Amino acid sequence: MRASYNIGLIRGDGIGPEVVREGIKVLERVASGYDFKLDWHDFPISAETYLKRGVLMTDQELDDLSKSAAIYFGAMGDPRVPEKVLQGGGILRLRFHFDQYINLRPAKLYRGVETPLKDKRPGQIDFQVVRENSEDFYVGLGGRFRGSEHDFHLDLKRRLYEAQFSVNAKVEPDEELGFQMGVMSGTGAERVLRYGFELARRKGAKRVTVVDKFNVLSDIYGVWRDRADLVAKDYPEIQYEFAFVDAVTQWFVRRPEWYQIVIAPNTFGDIITDLAAAVVGGMGIAPGGNINPERKYPSMFEPIHGSAPKYAGQKVANPVATILAGAMMLEFLGEGKAAKTVEEAVEFVLAEGKYRTYDLGGSSKTNEVGDAVAAAVDRMAGK
Numbered sequence: 001m002r003a004s005y006n007i008g009l010i011r012g013d014g015i016g017p018e019v020v021r022e023g024i025k026v027l028e029r030v031a032s033g034y035d036f037k038l039d040w041h042d043f044p045i046s047a048e049t050y051l052k053r054g055v056l057m058t059d060q061e062l063d064d065l066s067k068s069a070a071i072y073f074g075a076m077g078d079p080r081v082p083e084k085v086l087q088g089g090g091i092l093r094l095r096f097h098f099d100q101y102i103n104l105r106p107a108k109l110y111r112g113v114e115t116p117l118k119d120k121r122p123g124q125i126d127f128q129v130v131r132e133n134s135e136d137f138y139v140g141l142g143g144r145f146r147g148s149e150h151d152f153h154l155d156l157k158r159r160l161y162e163a164q165f166s167v168n169a170k171v172e173p174d175e176e177l178g179f180q181m182g183v184m185s186g187t188g189a190e191r192v193l194r195y196g197f198e199l200a201r202r203k204g205a206k207r208v209t210v211v212d213k214f215n216v217l218s219d220i221y222g223v224w225r226d227r228a229d230l231v232a233k234d235y236p237e238i239q240y241e242f243a244f245v246d247a248v249t250q251w252f253v254r255r256p257e258w259y260q261i262v263i264a265p266n267t268f269g270d271i272i273t274d275l276a277a278a279v280v281g282g283m284g285i286a287p288g289g290n291i292n293p294e295r296k297y298p299s300m301f302e303p304i305h306g307s308a309p310k311y312a313g314q315k316v317a318n319p320v321a322t323i324l325a326g327a328m329m330l331e332f333l334g335e336g337k338a339a340k341t342v343e344e345a346v347e348f349v350l351a352e353g354k355y356r357t358y359d360l361g362g363s364s365k366t367n368e369v370g371d372a373v374a375a376a377v378d379r380m381a382g383k
Contacts (some may be wrong), residue, residue: 112350113360201237302334317366345380
């Protein structure tokens with residue numbers, strides 16, 4: 001056997017375990033066909049675990065996960081547990097702890113998938129969004145205060161109003177104040193921007209679009225823009241453009257074929273990739289990777305959809321996004337041929353149209369789609 005890879009497995013909540021099961025099925029088939037091995041190591045990190053032991057993830061589990069070549073992640077979210085616990089203590093903690101500062105999200109319109117956009121066809125829409133994954137407004141700096149308890153913060157609010165708008169703002173004693181701080185470092189911005197330009201060069205892309213909201217948030221995204229200008233000078237063969245995030249949301253709908261590589265800050269990247277997924281058929285076929293390019297820590301691969309707890313156990317969830325996330329993981333591990341086979345198998349099943357879940361207009365069960373993709377992998381891998 002050529003190689004063996006230690007894979008940390010987090011099945012998660014809701015539909016997570018169901019779609020991960022199908023992803024493993026497909027990845028096991030392709031591993032067998034290309035003579036490598038995936039050693040799966042389950043980690044009980046989920047809402048159910050939190051409810052039983054009062055801790056979502058232990059330090060020991062983090063340490064054990066750090067020994068993985070990669071992490072395969074299902075979904076996290078459960079109405080019985082506060083979102084802040086599951087997201088902040090779960091996927092966000094993993095991203096920050098393992099310095100997975102790149103969030104890579106492809107948007108590709110496959111054969112057999114309908115887009116809500118008029119006159120757009122497979123082959124026309126195929127771009128990747130490089131989302132900054134460790135700074136911006138996701139760093140968790142902020143708070144909420146009531147005026148009767150925190151007069152200092154009310155005074156701060158008054159001063160902010162006066163400084164920004166030259167008005168004498170009246171603040172009631174029971175007024176509430178909430179604030180959130182975004183952080184952008186030059187180093188953090190540059191490493192993400194450089195990754196995006198390197199990706200463009202590696203993929204043969206001719207255009208990079210850098211997204212921000214510099215016209216309103218000029219301090220934080222001033223850092224972003226300055227570093228983008230600096231990095232772009234090292235890639236003279238690549239066309240380089242800026243776009244405000246509101247313009248991007250319009251042009252993703254009007255002319256998505258224009259885009260090749262898009263680089264965006266954390267918050268805006270999160271929003272525009274959901275729109276990109278809708279453009280190419282929905283969240284059920286949208287994969288993502290949380291990447292530490294230096295490989296000092298494990299990278300993590302997941303579908304970008306949520307846990308959809310109301311559909312758990314009904315076998316209606318689309319496993320394609322999770323399967324494609326597995327293909328991204330294989331490519332990251334150096335198994336490029338196997339990754340391509342998985343993607344081609346997915347497209348074959350989608351184009352054939354015999355097996356498709358409810359979100360794509362069909363009635364197939366989750367496991368039936370997984371079985372069909374696995375069978376296509378067998379044929380393409382020459383088994």
